[in-house]
Amino acid sequence: MNATYFRIELARVMRDVVSMFFVAVLPAFMYVIFGAVQDYGSADIGNGNVAAYVMIGMAAYGAVTATVGVGGSAAVEQMQGWGRQLGLTPMSDAQRVTTKAAVGFVIAIIPVVAIFVIGALTGAEAEPHVWILSGVLVLVGAAVFSFFGLLAGLLFRSEGAVGAASGSLVILGFLGNVFFPLDGVMLDIARFTPLYGIVALARYPLTEGFAASMTDGSVSQESLWVPIANVVFWGAVLVIATILLARRGRSRQ
Template structure:
């Protein structure tokens, strides 16, 4: 019997199920590539290999700014893939199988949250480690704060993954959901600097607030743009409002779609 089971059988059962669920990730190589391998490649191409990556910036450099953006993309992709897979599996009958086990709904919810969190944290950590081994440079407190905020900003995208899986019930749901994160990342000024005119639209897209907040320990509100000026300043409340609004939208959409599915059943 494990220590967690001995101390608290309910907690032990929850953790055992979460660990069992995570083990299946080893067989899901496409998801691992898109959530870990691709963001690392993007960071190396757009950050570590570029001359502008060495430009000093608020105690760090531009390569670190690119790294944080790629880490956010990695974490969001991991969260979307995990949440979308859960919905797809439940629709395929896995939920009915779990209903026959002693696991309670609250335990399943905790286990699913742990699964999504781990699937978000691992890619973020991988990108940060790659950045630390290459040319990304920040102060120690900036490294810590940027990592923690990136994790907190990435996990809520799990609701986006759930909404996509419920809205598009097909075998390719998860692939579609994770692929659209690339589009949202471009629109949110995560990958390559947008022109100032395009950023005016990008501020209303889902990933703008997440990237602005994740980069804040280093950027202090500066947004990279494509133009004569390299940076413009955005206030912090832009990021807070963006994140709050889109989180409400995604959660509300999940609730509406869940209610629709229950009425159909």
């Protein structure tokens, strides 16, 4: 990793007020609205309360938004010739990739830390191990989803496409049980969507797979393999598709 390039890229991303709003401010605001100020936020759930459940989901949404944006911009820069310009510097390809990955990781930490701190100050409660494990799992899931941004950048080669990919996370969030609990047929559909596994896995230390139906109040437990299988499947799809598109792009040059 190149320290100078890392510092420049990190400063560039953090100066983008619009991006940072969607990465950190909006998810934190949504946590406050849907978790902290609601009466049900103090209700017990697993190893904590509902506010913590909402908090983890919003932290995951913010972290994924961060990595999708950074990953997508990296792909667009490469396709538009910035990679050739950097090729004139002493930096190797490996250094450029690891530097971009480091920037994405640091940006993803911002919403997780911010929302967890706000959660701790506004009534989110959970066992100590939940805070640690859920935070780590959120960051791991966000790293996997960075390939979604790379894929969008390689496929459409424009900043607008990357913005559209980030915007599509809102739809995927609603479909993936991120913003509010789903049940019945909608939950069955959610299990096949890309964001479901990341968020369900991050919430597992809190819920241990237990969920109550919003319609009849019945309680069910989901096996751990379900979110793991979702993450592995969609991770493989995104990685393979990104590699294939990158190879096709190089073959055309």
